[in-house]
Amino acid sequence: MPSSPAHDVRPAPSVDHARRIEELGRIILAYSEVTEKLQQSHDQLNRTVQILQQELGEKNRQLERRNRLAALGEMAAGLAHEIRNPLGGIQLYASLLAGDVADRPDSLRVVHKITAGVKRLEALVGQVLQFSREIGANLGDADLAELVAQSVELAARTLEDCGVQCRIDGPDELPARVDSLLIGQLVLNLVQNAAEAMEPGGVVTVRYRRVGAQCVLCVRDTGPGIPADVLDKVFNPFFTTKETGTGLGLAIVHRIVEAHNGTITARNAEGGGAEFEIVI
Numbered sequence: 395m396p397s398s399p400a401h402d403v404r405p406a407p408s409v410d411h412a413r414r415i416e417e418l419g420r421i422i423l424a425y426s427e428v429t430e431k432l433q434q435s436h437d438q439l440n441r442t443v444q445i446l447q448q449e450l451g452e453k454n455r456q457l458e459r460r461n462r463l464a465a466l467g468e469m470a471a472g473l474a475h476e477i478r479n480p481l482g483g484i485q486l487y488a489s490l491l492a493g494d495v496a497d498r499p500d501s502l503r504v505v506h507k508i509t510a511g512v513k514r515l516e517a518l519v520g521q522v523l524q525f526s527r528e529i530g531a532n533l534g535d536a537d538l539a540e541l542v543a544q545s546v547e548l549a550a551r552t553l554e555d556c557g558v559q560c561r562i563d564g565p566d567e568l569p570a571r572v573d574s575l576l577i578g579q580l581v582l583n584l585v586q587n588a589a590e591a592m593e594p595g596g597v598v599t600v601r602y603r604r605v606g607a608q609c610v611l612c613v614r615d616t617g618p619g620i621p622a623d624v625l626d627k628v629f630n631p632f633f634t635t636k637e638t639g640t641g642l643g644l645a646i647v648h649r650i651v652e653a654h655n656g657t658i659t660a661r662n663a664e665g666g667g668a669e670f671e672i673v674i
């Protein structure tokens with residue numbers, strides 16, 4: 395039997411009731427705001443943890459590399475010392491022999507070949523010893539513009555032999571706190587590598603500038619660039635693609651940058667050529 399409307403009497407919501415509902419609404423709203431904020435800070439935390447994990451991974455890789463290099467360096471230094479002593483002897487006997495055969499051009503030519511070979515080995519031994527020693531930067535007030543100019547001057551012979559040009563792009567003076575000898579050697583190594591990578595007519599550009607508290611030095615060439623599979627190996631000691639290369643030039647450059655607490659990046663420049671950027 396349908397109920398009569400007379401029995402369907404619901405009490406009209408009292409003012410009190412309505413206020414409570416409104417209050418509840420406000421509480422729910424506040425609650426969802428808090429939940430959303432919590433979610434946001436949770437996401438933020440997650441992101442931070444991810445970044446920290448990446449950084450930790452990178453630091454572990456660096457540490458591993460450093461330990462590996464230290465072991466390799468120790469072995470190389472031992473070998474270099476063993477080689478250095480007999481080399482001195484060979485050099486001495488070769489010069490005595492040169493005196494004895496001074497009137498026999500054919501024999502003299504052979505002796506000169508021995509001397510040239512000994513010189514190359516001595517340079518290699520020197521590089522190995524430098525690489526295996528802990529490189530400490532002796533920081534002092536220097537002018538980066540002057541250091542670059544001096545290094546390019548020292549590379550003049552190589553640049554000429556390779557038939558390439560070197561351009562310098564930077565202010566007339568750029569005061570920096572660096573180890574002058576080490577940074578000079580770094581620029582020289584990079585310019586020589588660039589020259590050797592290019593065909594005659596190529597151009598190597600050394601740019602330097604100040605960015606905030608740091609100095610940025612960039613050596614760029616118009617050579618073939620660095621193949622992708624070579625790019626992540628160029629700083630490894632003894633890695634070389636050259637017939638008579640030692641593979642120590644860039645390993646030493648890397649050490650020098652580390653000793654200045656700086657960074658170095660090798661990349662292929664837009665429009666071709668290799669580019670090495672140092673920030674110290």
Ligand code: ADP
Nearest residue numbers: 587588591634635636639640641642643644668
């Ligand atoms: P080395 O000059 O004795 O080979 P380095 O450590 O100086 O040793 O260089 C390692 C390798 O990196 C080179 O053999 C070459 O393959 C590559 N490389 C270095 N500089 C350049 C450059 N400017 N362009 C192309 N490849 C380069």
